[in-house]
Amino acid sequence: DSGVTQTPKHLITATGQRVTLRCSPRSGDLSVYWYQQSLDQGLQFLIHYYNGEERAKGNILERFSAQQFPDLHSELNLSSLELGDSALYFCASRPDLGQYYGYTFGSGTRLTVV
Amino acid sequence: TQLLEQSPQFLSIQEGENLTVYCNSSSVFSSLQWYRQEPGEGPVLLVTVVTGGEVKKLKRLTFQFGDARKDSSLHITAAQTGDTGLYLCAGAKNSGGYQKVTFGIGTKLQVIP
Numbered sequence: 053d054s055g056v057t058q059t060p061k062h063l064i065t066a067t068g069q070r071v072t073l074r075c076s077p078r079s080g081d082l083s084v085y086w087y088q089q090s091l092d093q094g095l096q097f098l099i100h101y102y103n104g105e106e107r108a109k110g111n112i113l114e115r116f117s118a119q120q121f122p123d124l125h126s127e128l129n130l131s132s133l134e135l136g137d138s139a140l141y142f143c144a145s146r147p148d149l150g151q152y153y154g155y156t157f158g159s160g161t162r163l164t165v166v
Numbered sequence: 167t168q169l170l171e172q173s174p175q176f177l178s179i180q181e182g183e184n185l186t187v188y189c190n191s192s193s194v195f196s197s198l199q200w201y202r203q204e205p206g207e208g209p210v211l212l213v214t215v216v217t218g219g220e221v222k223k224l225k226r227l228t229f230q231f232g233d234a235r236k237d238s239s240l241h242i243t244a245a246q247t248g249d250t251g252l253y254l255c256a257g258a259k260n261s262g263g264y265q266k267v268t269f270g271i272g273t274k275l276q277v278i279p
Binding site: 152 | 197201207210211214216258264265268269
């Protein structure tokens with residue numbers, strides 16, 4: 053157990069639907085990062101929140117959004133889902149914004165859009 | 167085009183063999199990490215290297231950061247079936263005061279008993 057909790061583990065939904073992925077960072081970590089992993093693209097950075105505020109955006113589609121709540125858990129919302137959104141979605145956390153020494157990842161949510 | 171190129175992409179070896187995987191870039195990184203990912207799980211951090219030429223050892227795994235901080239290698243001695251997994255490298259660089267992290271696509275290692 054890495055200390056980063058992601059739910060659900062698996063999600064199957066139809067095209068056009070909307071889903072919410074949830075992440076609780078490791079205790080004491082203020083930063084939450086969302087990544088998408090597909091076979092041909094590897095790990096792609098989506099968005100970063102620090103202590104409730106958005107800090108950076110990566111290759112995140114307009115159909116996707118995220119937020120971080122006062123208790124530091126984060127949610128990634130995916131809407132108008134397309135077949136190509138099927139992927140593994142990972143949340144990662146780290147303590148602060150200082151020198152980067154690595155992330156702690158959750159075990160991911162496998163999203164299948166049918 | 168990947169900022170971080172990992173090679174080989176796939177590697178299948180017999181238990182007991184040695185292997186080296188590479189992570190190359192034309193960019194300079196402030197630090198570089200290696201992760202191992204097993205099926206159905208998230209990547210797990212193995213090591214961080216920050217100084218050019220730095221060598222770190224983790225049991226049978228030896229990590230080296232290139233002198234120019236643009237590349238890295240991971241050498242595994244006497245591979246075991248438990249080493250099977252996807253090995254990812256990630257480089258961090260400062261961009262406008264923000265630490266931007268880029269992952270390579272990974273080397274998928276299979277160790278056959």
